Every structure is written in structure tokens, then in C-alpha cells.
Amino acid sequence: MLRFASGVLAVLAAGTVQAGETVVSIANYRYDRQTVVVKAGDTVEWRNDEKRTSHDITFMEGGAASERLMPGDAFRRTFAAPGRYPYVCEAHKERPEMKGEVVVEP
Ligand SMILES: [Cu+2]
Incomplete structure (x- = not known):
């Protein structure tokens, strides 16, 4: 019970994850979840957890793309x-692990 309570506090203190929000971590030249399923209206956050490599998020349909994310940067x-x-990550799109998809359900 104590352990559960402190875990909740840690999440709140970090202040990054809220209800209706999904986080994709980028490390070792890969998105840690290649497919995420969310509901319409939800927000997805990509976070660059590399030590020294920058990445981006570039949507195939065009229009939306992140800036180049330096380590520690995030895009929502x-x-x-x-x-x-x-x-894809435009900078590393030849790598199969640098592709992903968001599936948005009604
Ligand atoms: Cu990349």
C-alpha cells in the first residue's frame, strides 16, 4: 500500500503524464512502442531519451512534424x-525501428 502510494506521488511529481496522454520514448535509435492506440482527442508525447542523438517525428500525411528533438526534448x-x-524519423528513416504509427479510435 505504501509502495503504491509513493509510486502515484512520483508520477504526479514528474508532471509529464496526464490522463488521456500516451508517451513514446525514443532511445537506441528506436521508438519504444511502434504502434500506439489512442482515442480521438488524446495527446501523444514523444520524448527523446537518448544520451546524445537527436531525432524527429515526421508524419507521412504531411503537415505535422516535430522540430529536431535534442536529448531531453519532447514533442506532443x-x-x-x-x-x-x-x-518516421526523417533523419533515420532507413532504420525500420525509426518508424511508428498512431491509431486513433473514435
Ligand atoms: Cu531518429
Whole structure:
């Protein structure tokens, strides 16, 4: 019970994860989850957890792309409309682990 309570406090203190938000960590030249499924209106956050490599998130449909994310940087996008949103890291798109997809359910 104590352990559970302190875990909750740690999450709140970090202040990064809120209800309706999904985090994709980037490390070792890969997105840690290649497919994430969310609901319309949800926000996805990508976080560069590398030591020294920068990455980006570039959506295939165009229009939305992150800046080049330096280590420690994060990018967020809120998905209003249901659909499939494939993306790559433009800088490393030849790597299969640097591709991902957000599936937005109604
Ligand atoms: Cu990359």
C-alpha cells in the first residue's frame, strides 16, 4: 500500500503524464512502442531519451512534424480525428525501428 502510494506521488511529481496522454520514448535509435492506440482527442508525447542523438517525428500525411528533438526534448500532438497516422524519423528513416504509427479510435 505504501509502495503504491509513493509510486502515484512520483508520477504526479514528474508532471509529464496526464490522463488521456500516451508517451513514446525514443532511445537506441528506436521508438519504444511502434504502434500506439489512442482515442480521438488524446495527446501523444514523444520524448527523446537518448544520451546524445537527436531525432524527429515526421508524419507521412504531411503537415505535422516535430522540430529536431535534442536529448531531453519532447514533442506532443493531439489527435482530434480518428484514423491511422504513420510517421518516421526523417533523419533515420532507413532504420525500420525509426518508424511508428498512431491509431486513433473514435
Ligand atoms: Cu531518429
